[in-house]
Amino acid sequence: MATRLKPVDAVLVGFGWTAAIIGQELTDAGLQVVALERGNFRDTVPDFSPTQIQDELRYAVRKATFEEPDRETLTFRNSTSDTALPMRQLGSFLPGVGVGGAGVHWNGQNWRFMPTDFKMRSHSEQRYGKKFLPDDMTIQDWPLSYDDLEPYYDKWEYLCGISGKAGNLNGQIQEGGNPFEGPRKREFPLPPLKRSASAMKFDEAAKSIGLHPFPCPAGNASQPYTNTLGVKLGQCTYCGYCEWFGCANYSKASPQTTILPVLLRKDNFSYKTNATVTRVNMDSTGKKATGVTYVDAQGREFEQPAEMVILCAYSLHNVHLLLVSKIGKPYDAESNTGAVGKNYAYQMSAYVDVFFDEIINPFMGAGALGQVVDDFNGDNFDHGPHGFIGGAYISMWQTGGRPILQHYTPTDTPKWGGGFKKALKENYLRSASMQIHGGIMSYKQNHLDLDPTYRDIYGNPLMRLTFDFQKNDLDMEKYVTDRAVDIAKAVKGNRGYNVRARTGHYGIVEYQTTHNTGGAIIGDNPSNSVINKYCQSWDVPNLFVLGASAFPQNPGYNPTGTVGALTYFAADAITSRYLKNPGALV
Amino acid sequence: MAWMMRLLRANFRTATLMPTLSRRTFLIASASASAAACSKIPNTLPPEYPEQTRSDAPLFLDASERRFINAACARIIPKDDLGPGALEAGVPDFIDRQLAGPFGQASTWYMQGPWAKGSEQQGYQLKFTPAQMYRHAMNNVDDYCNKQFKKAFADLPPADQDNVLTGLEKGDIDLPDVPAKTFFTMLLQNVTEGFFADPMYGGNRDFIGWKLIGFPGPRYNYVEEIEQYGKPYTLPPVSLKLGRAKPEKA
Numbered sequence: 008m009a010t011r012l013k014p015v016d017a018v019l020v021g022f023g024w025t026a027a028i029i030g031q032e033l034t035d036a037g038l039q040v041v042a043l044e045r046g047n048f049r050d051t052v053p054d055f056s057p058t059q060i061q062d063e064l065r066y067a068v069r070k071a072t073f074e075e076p077d078r079e080t081l082t083f084r085n086s087t088s089d090t091a092l093p094m095r096q097l098g099s100f101l102p103g104v105g106v107g108g109a110g111v112h113w114n115g116q117n118w119r120f121m122p123t124d125f126k127m128r129s130h131s132e133q134r135y136g137k138k139f140l141p142d143d144m145t146i147q148d149w150p151l152s153y154d155d156l157e158p159y160y161d162k163w164e165y166l167c168g169i170s171g172k173a174g175n176l177n178g179q180i181q182e183g184g185n186p187f188e189g190p191r192k193r194e195f196p197l198p199p200l201k202r203s204a205s206a207m208k209f210d211e212a213a214k215s216i217g218l219h220p221f222p223c224p225a226g227n228a229s230q231p232y233t234n235t236l237g238v239k240l241g242q243c244t245y246c247g248y249c250e251w252f253g254c255a256n257y258s259k260a261s262p263q264t265t266i267l268p269v270l271l272r273k274d275n276f277s278y279k280t281n282a283t284v285t286r287v288n289m290d291s292t293g294k295k296a297t298g299v300t301y302v303d304a305q306g307r308e309f310e311q312p313a314e315m316v317i318l319c320a321y322s323l324h325n326v327h328l329l330l331v332s333k334i335g336k337p338y339d340a341e342s343n344t345g346a347v348g349k350n351y352a353y354q355m356s357a358y359v360d361v362f363f364d365e366i367i368n369p370f371m372g373a374g375a376l377g378q379v380v381d382d383f384n385g386d387n388f389d390h391g392p393h394g395f396i397g398g399a400y401i402s403m404w405q406t407g408g409r410p411i412l413q414h415y416t417p418t419d420t421p422k423w424g425g426g427f428k429k430a431l432k433e434n435y436l437r438s439a440s441m442q443i444h445g446g447i448m449s450y451k452q453n454h455l456d457l458d459p460t461y462r463d464i465y466g467n468p469l470m471r472l473t474f475d476f477q478k479n480d481l482d483m484e485k486y487v488t489d490r491a492v493d494i495a496k497a498v499k500g501n502r503g504y505n506v507r508a509r510t511g512h513y514g515i516v517e518y519q520t521t522h523n524t525g526g527a528i529i530g531d532n533p534s535n536s537v538i539n540k541y542c543q544s545w546d547v548p549n550l551f552v553l554g555a556s557a558f559p560q561n562p563g564y565n566p567t568g569t570v571g572a573l574t575y576f577a578a579d580a581i582t583s584r585y586l587k588n589p590g591a592l593v
Numbered sequence: 594m595a596w597m598m599r600l601l602r603a604n605f606r607t608a609t610l611m612p613t614l615s616r617r618t619f620l621i622a623s624a625s626a627s628a629a630a631c632s633k634i635p636n637t638l639p640p641e642y643p644e645q646t647r648s649d650a651p652l653f654l655d656a657s658e659r660r661f662i663n664a665a666c667a668r669i670i671p672k673d674d675l676g677p678g679a680l681e682a683g684v685p686d687f688i689d690r691q692l693a694g695p696f697g698q699a700s701t702w703y704m705q706g707p708w709a710k711g712s713e714q715q716g717y718q719l720k721f722t723p724a725q726m727y728r729h730a731m732n733n734v735d736d737y738c739n740k741q742f743k744k745a746f747a748d749l750p751p752a753d754q755d756n757v758l759t760g761l762e763k764g765d766i767d768l769p770d771v772p773a774k775t776f777f778t779m780l781l782q783n784v785t786e787g788f789f790a791d792p793m794y795g796g797n798r799d800f801i802g803w804k805l806i807g808f809p810g811p812r813y814n815y816v817e818e819i820e821q822y823g824k825p826y827t828l829p830p831v832s833l834k835l836g837r838a839k840p841e842k843a
Contacts, residue, residue: 057811057813058833058834059833061811061813061833062791062811062833063789063790063791064786064790064791064794068786068790069695069696070701075603075701076701076702076703077599077603077700077701077702077703077704078600078603080703083714083715084715085712085714089712090709092709092711092715092718093703093705094703094716095702095703095704095716095717095718096699096701096702096703096716096717098716201816201819201820202819202820203819204822204823207822242816244813244814244815244816245814245815245816245819246811246812246813246814246815247815248811255813281604302600304604305601305604306600306601365822365823366807366823366825367822368815368818368819368824368825368826370808370809370812370815370826371815371818371819371826408808410789410802410803410806410808411785411786411789411790414789414806422762422781423668423669423670423758423762423781423784424668424669424670424671424755425671425673425675427669427670428670428671428673428675428678428805429675431805431806432675432805432806435806435807435808436806436807460707461703461705462705464599464600464603465600512714513714514713514714514715514716515714515715515716516713516714516716516717
């Protein structure tokens with residue numbers, strides 16, 4: 008029997024980026040807020056200390072800070088005609104667990120979506136005609152525009168202390184920045200990071216063939232920074248342990264380094280760890296959430312009543328909670344009806360490894376230290392002759408050269424034995440990898456629902472992922488990978504390159520990206536979406552769903568910047584309008 | 594409730610997740626550290642850690658399995674004119690500890706049925722933990738070698754060992770209990786891990802793996818060096834727990 012707790016004004020499910028942001032904003036508005044986190048508390052000291060965290064085996068290979076599949080995982084199949092089987096160990100994506108969520112272990116690659124990304128369907132149809140899009144492609148426009156989000160992107164970037172160079176200030180193209188980006192009102196809060204050796208080589212090569220390289224906007228502080236909440240970040244030391252690690256140096260933007268020092272001191276905020284929410288509870292009308300049920304470390308059940316329920320879990324878990332709580336109409340792929348679970352999307356990564364004459368010291372790096380071209384992303388080029396929409400950025404990262412997972416050897420050398428050893432020795436200090444980071448459109452058949460067979464440790468059905476790569480996106484990835492080869496060929500002092508193309512079926516084994524999106528998408532009416540433009544459930548107005556589960560399709564950028572901006576946009580609507588008059592905002 | 598029992602088991606597991614050294618190894622390590630404390634261990638290192646964590650105490654592998662792993666390591670990254678290989682780097686110690694620990698026991702894997710073969714895209718669907726898979730596979734490979742060559746894998750000449758490993762890699766050798774490719778892929782991955790993980794895990798002894806390629810370990814700060822393009826980094830490698838490598842002799 009669940010123990011009923013004292014009601015609060017708002018309960019947050021999860022305690023990562025979106026919960027930290029909304030928690031800060033709602034407590035500023037005077038609300039009593041509690042966050043429920045399934046993992047442990049973590050902070051820079053002692054959890055990410057430099058005598059502990061710089062351990063590739065423990066964190067990157069054995070995946071110590073991620074979700075444990077024996078507690079909760081999903082089942083997967085490529086198509087509805089297959090039987091889904093459990094993802095028994097982590098692979099393709101790595102949802103975070105613990106306070107700070109994936110905000111602890113991200114690289115800090117921080118992007119804004121382009122203006123046309125918010126009008127994916129109408130823009131594509133207008134430029135290329137309705138027949139250009141395949142019948143099964145279910146992309147749709149966002150109910151808000153880049154201009155609507157711009158002030159909130161700005162707020163997020165100044166919270167995080169993003170290091171970068173503007174490419175478009177109020178419509179004026181800026182030398183050294185991304186000329187394709189949407190207009191921003193002011194410069195980045197910090198200048199770009201120092202450039203790595205591989206970034207210099209990429210920059211020179213890309214310019215030599217007429218492309219427009221620029222430094223990736225980085226959530227790794229290039230200089231000491233005091234953020235908009237008065238929290239101080241330290242200068243990045245280029246230690247090379249960002250992705251899959253917490254930052255030891257207060258340099259990577261995370262909830263811990265930007266918000267928690269303020270939020271955790273507030274009397275009207277509290278959090279519980281090892282508290283896994285298993286249900287959103289509803290009243291008898293089915294139109295109002297009454298709170299949530301969670302299970303603690305000992306397996307005891309608690310009911311936390313709340314006036315507002317805000318889902319701040321990882322995108323997949325937001326959708327799972329909606330499905331097991333029977334909120335909204337589950338998506339049915341056969342009839343293309345219903346909304347919860349619809350438009351799951353992902354991203355594509357292909358790689359071109361480049362082997363240089365000179366040493367580049369790959370171990371000196373940072374998660375978002377890289378030079379990028381956006382010439383083949385989004386709709387920055389004419390897709391007419393190619394027959395696909397969407398695109399990818401091409402980046403040359405230097406994220407740390409951690410040797411178990413980041414050793415590149417030419418594809419024609421052996422994978423073990425004396426030849427392998429020789430190739431390791433000859434190439435480790437002299438290689439780097441370009442990423443072709445591509446978007447994925449949404450399709451009728453790619454979706455999330457509940458598995459009929461397998462259950463998680465709490466007794467809930469596992470979520471079932473039905474997903475495969477589709478022709479449009481594979482064609483896109485091939486086209487942009489070929490453009491990356493053009494860059495590789497133009498690198499001076501290049502001894503050769505490997506192409507690791509993305510082809511065939513999607514598999515859940517190899518790590519690709521933790522950019523899972525959709526399933527609780529944003530839209531302009533209840534028939535095509537789960538939430539309105541303010542991330543408010545169409546069915547249950549006191550329920551909000553934050554995070555990348557809102558994306559109707561996945562453009563070619565890392566999602567965190569847009570997740571942050573969208574959360575601030577929703578927070579503004581909640582504090583300025585909803586709290587005065589609780590009810591549907593649209 | 595069944596789910597409650599699974600939950601409590603998982604929670605207990607979390608409390609003991611991934612000890613850096615097993616208690617047994619730790620005791621051995623402590624003893625040798627105190628014996629050597631006066632002469633060998635620099636004062637800056639925590640006293641409980643020895644210069645090396647080498648231990649002859651087996652945690653998972655029995656004697657014949659250990660010989661198998663030693664032989665496989667010696668072929669996968671061999672000792673040659675470029676220097677010592679995986680065997681000399683203590684990778685068999687590393688693998689023994691890993692198989693005895695949370696990885697080998699699949700402690701965070703979803704191990705509920707029903708079980709089905711699944712597609713390549715759906716990944717590992719065997720009922721075996723990594724430790725169980727190793728044990729079956731090593732037995733199967735030795736059976737195969739005894740049948741083909743009248744010798745165990747470890748006793749074959751290197752060229753025959755390479756042929757057997759190639760047969761496993763390509764799936765040309767059919768093992769009765771486990772898919773050969775799955776075993777070889779995991780073995781190769783674990784050897785690479787042991788060669789390149791921090792030496793505190795038992796492999797990469799004396800920084801053999803890191804010195805081969807020029808990785809300096811978790812040095813933490815390259816603010817000054819990162820823009821010195823093309824310039825070699827010369828400080829010796831460091832371990833999180835075992836201090837720094839001895840400087841190379843000039």
